[in-house]
Amino acid sequence: MDTLQNEILRLKEEKNAVILGHNYQRKEVQEISDFLGDSYGLSVQASKTKARIIVFCGVDFMAESAKILNPEKIVLHPNLKSKCPMAGMVDVKGLRELKAEHPGAPVVSYVNTSADVKAESDICCTSANAVKIVQSLEDSKIIFVPDTNLGLYVQRFVKDKEIVFWPGYCPTHMGIKVADLETLREQHPAAEILVHPECTPEVIEMADFAYSTEGIIKHVTSSPKREFIIGTESNMLHRLRKEAPGKVFYDVPNATCPNMREITLENVRDSLVKTQHKIELPADLIRKARVPLERMLRAGR
Ligand code: 13P
Numbered sequence: 001m002d003t004l005q006n007e008i009l010r011l012k013e014e015k016n017a018v019i020l021g022h023n024y025q026r027k028e029v030q031e032i033s034d035f036l037g038d039s040y041g042l043s044v045q046a047s048k049t050k051a052r053i054i055v056f057c058g059v060d061f062m063a064e065s066a067k068i069l070n071p072e073k074i075v076l077h078p079n080l081k082s083k084c085p086m087a088g089m090v091d092v093k094g095l096r097e098l099k100a101e102h103p104g105a106p107v108v109s110y111v112n113t114s115a116d117v118k119a120e121s122d123i124c125c126t127s128a129n130a131v132k133i134v135q136s137l138e139d140s141k142i143i144f145v146p147d148t149n150l151g152l153y154v155q156r157f158v159k160d161k162e163i164v165f166w167p168g169y170c171p172t173h174m175g176i177k178v179a180d181l182e183t184l185r186e187q188h189p190a191a192e193i194l195v196h197p198e199c200t201p202e203v204i205e206m207a208d209f210a211y212s213t214e215g216i217i218k219h220v221t222s223s224p225k226r227e228f229i230i231g232t233e234s235n236m237l238h239r240l241r242k243e244a245p246g247k248v249f250y251d252v253p254n255a256t257c258p259n260m261r262e263i264t265l266e267n268v269r270d271s272l273v274k275t276q277h278k279i280e281l282p283a284d285l286i287r288k289a290r291v292p293l294e295r296m297l298r299a300g301r
């Protein structure tokens with residue numbers, strides 16, 4: 001641990017704060033996090049914590065979800081520039097129009113959405129439970145926002161429902177190309193290919209498995225295989241190497257999410273020193289957005 005990391009750990013104790021870090025965080029931020037996880041796991045941690053302050057090291061919608069689940073706590077987002085572009089691709093006006101075109105169809109919103117969009121939704125999902133959540137609904141037609149690729153992944157397992165898609169996508173996962181995975185497979189023929197379900201259908205088709213970020217970690221730590229090609233944000237490799245030290249990992253070219261990397265040790269330290277930047281949402285919005293999030297948490301992973 002360096003001096004800045006030690007300063008953060010001291011401040012965290014002093015202020016009764018917990019640091020939640022997404023699996024895509026920079027290595028040094030992962031190291032000072034109390035809990036690392038995927039969107040689902042971090043929402044669970046946020047709903048259980050006894051700390052007075054939650055410092056959320058992840059993109060905006062993750063910190064917002066922590067606030068929605070803990071309206072009475074102080075939730076700090078160390079850098080407001082850390083925004084998920086996919087979450088910005090769906091808005092309330094457009095969603096209301098789509099709902100009017102498909103009356104009665106429930107809205108399943110990926111957690112990668114704003115609080116406003118969640119408030120217009122029936123249930124949330126993450127990449128860890130999207131299939132289970134859609135299967136749990138009795139309706140024959142559902143609206144799925146905003147990630148088309150995740151919706152198409154769900155459709156592979158849910159043939160009896162019509163899914164109405166929204167044209168959203170993750171720029172980072174759209175950048176993961178079949179050709180790059182083919183090259184890696186030629187170089188490492190014994191390696192398993194693990195990808196995130198935000199990847200394109202062609203990439204998912206050629207992969208051995210598609211999982212949430214935590215699902216990838218669970219698969220690797222329980223697999224008898226030794227080599228893995230990881231088709232998601234390459235910061236994942238820090239945690240994978242730590243938790244599966246005897247195994248070998250290869251990342252794909254250009255798989256970086258610049259938005260996740262906006263969180264640095266400096267801005268985590270500043271957030272604790274200055275109690276910034278507080279996530280503030282209107283009480284009515286929190287009440288409405290909490291319903292689909294809690295419904296998802298009750299359904300489980
Ligand atoms: P996970 O919930 O799988 O960690 O994914 C979050 C995300 O933003 C993926 O790009």
Ligand code: SF4
Nearest residue numbers: 059084085170172257
């Ligand atoms: Fe958003 Fe994609 Fe970055 Fe995940 S990797 S936070 S979906 S832009």
